[in-house]
Amino acid sequence: MSSNQVLSPQLIPWITAVLLLFTYRRVRWQRILSGVSAIVAVANAIYLLYCVLTNGTLVFWAGDWLPPFGITMVVDTFAAILVLLTALIGASCIFYSFSHIDMQREKYFYYFLIQMMLVGCNGAFIAGDIFNLYVWFEILLISSYVLLALGGEKKQLRETLTYVVLNVLASSFFLVGLGLLYAATGTLNMADLAIKLPQIENQSLINLISVIFLFVFGSKAAIFPLFYWLPHSYAQPPAAISAIFGGLLTKVGVYCLIRTFTLMFIGDSTFIYTLLFVLGILTMVLGGLGAICQYQFRKILSFHIISQVGYMLIGLAMHTTLTIAAAMYFMFHNIIVKTSLFYFAGATEEISGTGDLRQMGGLIHRFPVLAWGFFLGGVSLAGVPPFSGFFAKLLMLQGAAEIGQGWAMFFILAVGFLTLFSMIKIFMYCYWGQEKTLAVISTSGYRRKLISPWLLVMLSLVVGFASTPIIEVVLRAAAEISDPNLYIQAVFSKIN
């Protein structure tokens, strides 16, 4: 069934963005419009998820052009959950920004750029055509370039340059990959590709193309050895921006990896899955180790983004329904918790006026709400029950045990310790212990800043407590992903 509803998660931020352009001089209007649209987007995303769960995969054919010629947009359970999380994170970021972002940025299209980024994210999640995916990626990236550079501080510009260069490189490889794909099969519709790619005789060519796509999505998802840009560039901009980047952007890359390597590149699977597995393990371990030697608050968190992407990658690499479900659960958990931790980091840095852990100390005495909020987020990230992080790891361990991957189990547990170590390190240095005289520069409005992160931490707790129904949904999403025929049938349902 074709329905415009599929497009609704994109149209809402898009319409908002246009309205924001008209009112760009009035910060008050910008805030009201963004806030209202954020709430509408969340409500809409919940409804969309509900529809997908009751009616199955929804497909939209733009302008009534049928596949494989027209543009298709597909929402299955996986995409619907991610759309919901995008809306939630977008809303939390917008509300956090009200008390965090300075006037100068607000006047310079800040909210507009956030909305455009949400358009790009949602577009990437629901694109059913790989060239379309490229376009949404570009929308997302161009907004992210400007958001990173906005403010024009010297450090910020330096890191933005690295970020831009790497992403432009990856995008050009994306185009090369698309060209090869089109030359090999004559189509760019993902469902059509899923049919045609296994029929190609020269499967090593397909392997080559898949490695190009692995490079492209891998550099956006920050997997080993393409992660070097991430920790520095995410530590520079204001916390609201680095939170939405850390929570969402890398996950878009992971989403694309999961989508393409379960739908399209499944012909010669052992080679590519082994590669993914090794890269996943390396990403996990090096991300965790990288965090240990850091003393900058947000850099530690950024290294843990990398480490967690590794978990998702090995979930994909083991490619059973259970491990893919675990990878998805990990993504959802990580989006929520990581964003909240970045908000806590932002609030802490604003209070103490520095991002260096060694100069902070004893903030728990004066700011207990902040400190305990961070603590809960931190242990959730490390995987302590009853938070969502525990169930993510549990699912992953179950999946690995099912197919007898002892090494995977070992690394899942070992890197969990590294995460716990880093979180405790931040907690001990920054909040626990003697109060340092230098700390506490500005406390204005810090309570309002804690609303968004606390709600997200609570959400993580709820996801942990309600894990039975949520795991059911995730398993359903993974079952859909594991069977490409469902996707193909949904896309071509109007023709047959």
Added chain:
Amino acid sequence: MKQEQQNSSSPNHAAKGNSLILHTSITYLVYIILLLAFFLFWHGHNAPGGGFIAGLISAAAIILLYLTFGSQWLHTTLTFDFKYLVAIGLSISLACGLAAVLLGKPFLTHTFTVLSISVLGEIELATATIFDLGVYCVVSGGCVVAITAIGESDRAKRRHGQQQTTTSDTNTPASSEP
């Protein structure tokens, strides 16, 4: 360098700096360029042409004026804020897509009709043209905003450099931030 600085401080330095030939010919050329843009726009969506390329060409016309007469002239003559042109263009295209939704069709569904007028012959009228009009506004507005923004920041930097001290060489490219 010093010469250039003095020039930049006078209000219409670009007009002084540029040659008379450019100055004179541009006043006529702009109409031709805009006419070409107009032609390409209507040549439209089924043939080479359309909103995007027409937008680029119109932007080129405005930027040519900007280069010839300077930013002062542009700000006093074209007081319109081109950022709104982008917003208007986006809303036209968006409205074009949403109209289909209101009629119960998939987003961005287009339609066309062929009118036959006695003198002009058959004319194809397509809703895609409206969408193209939006694209035209976005592209032309966006280009002008981008180019003027680059020009302004350069001028601001130069002015800033002048204000500091005459001895410090903030203006030379060597000391600018890498």
